[in-house]
Amino acid sequence: MDTVIPPSPPVLLPISGSLVGFPVRRVYCVGRNYAAHAIEMGHDPDREPPFFFQKNPDNLLPPGENFPYPPRSSDVHHEVELIVALRSGGADIPVEDALNHVYGYAVGIDFTRRDLQAEAKKAGKPWTAAKAFEHSAPVSELVPSEAIGHPSNGNIWLKVNGETRQQGDLDQMIWKVPEIIAELSTTFTLAPGDVIMTGTPSGVGAVQRGDVVTCGVDGIAALSVTVV
Numbered sequence: 001m002d003t004v005i006p007p008s009p010p011v012l013l014p015i016s017g018s019l020v021g022f023p024v025r026r027v028y029c030v031g032r033n034y035a036a037h038a039i040e041m042g043h044d045p046d047r048e049p050p051f052f053f054q055k056n057p058d059n060l061l062p063p064g065e066n067f068p069y070p071p072r073s074s075d076v077h078h079e080v081e082l083i084v085a086l087r088s089g090g091a092d093i094p095v096e097d098a099l100n101h102v103y104g105y106a107v108g109i110d111f112t113r114r115d116l117q118a119e120a121k122k123a124g125k126p127w128t129a130a131k132a133f134e135h136s137a138p139v140s141e142l143v144p145s146e147a148i149g150h151p152s153n154g155n156i157w158l159k160v161n162g163e164t165r166q167q168g169d170l171d172q173m174i175w176k177v178p179e180i181i182a183e184l185s186t187t188f189t190l191a192p193g194d195v196i197m198t199g200t201p202s203g204v205g206a207v208q209r210g211d212v213v214t215c216g217v218d219g220i221a222a223l224s225v226t227v228v
Helices: 035-040 095-101 114-125 177-184
Strands: 012-014 019-025 027-031 051-055 077-079 080-086 102-109 154-159 161-169 196-199 212-217 221-226
Touching: 019 114, 027 080, 080 154, 080 177, 095 102, 102 212, 177 196
Parallel strands: 027 196
Antiparallel strands: 012 019, 027 051, 080 102, 080 196, 154 161, 154 212, 212 221
């Protein structure tokens, strides 16, 4: 069928060592998935069912691009996260089968307008303006699981201007990657091209224009972003 306006081009993430891209369908995010971060945000870190929110595919910022400080905010925070990209999907995926749906992994940053998020929380409103704004999710190249397996531990870190702000380990996730996929698939029908941001360790904090933010998950990927 023809379209009345030109369709938007697909969002493609680069893949390490490849000339082809990974087409993104949806972006799911897991909230408060590290106990220490849940505590620093004023919440009980007990293992309750995970909750999810979404960013838009075109919120993803490919490596090598600057992060433009967003309007209508004066308190933008960094949150480093392991990113999972799916090769296949389905509904009600069993935990023991979940990793078979993973294409690969990356590291990314969930930039958050913390002031707008606080206003939304206070009013009982959605977080969309705080989370799903332009360029709010810088992401590294994807690394296929065929090359690195499915890491269940590893140092995850973020620095601002060379100073360590966040540091943790993937094994500190309250909900592990297979459990996240399985739980998410009970609410949404997952599909090839879906991307999951798996939560952040403690130490989140504000960035300013001119800051250089570097982050990584050891053994997977690293990323550098300049705030402009």
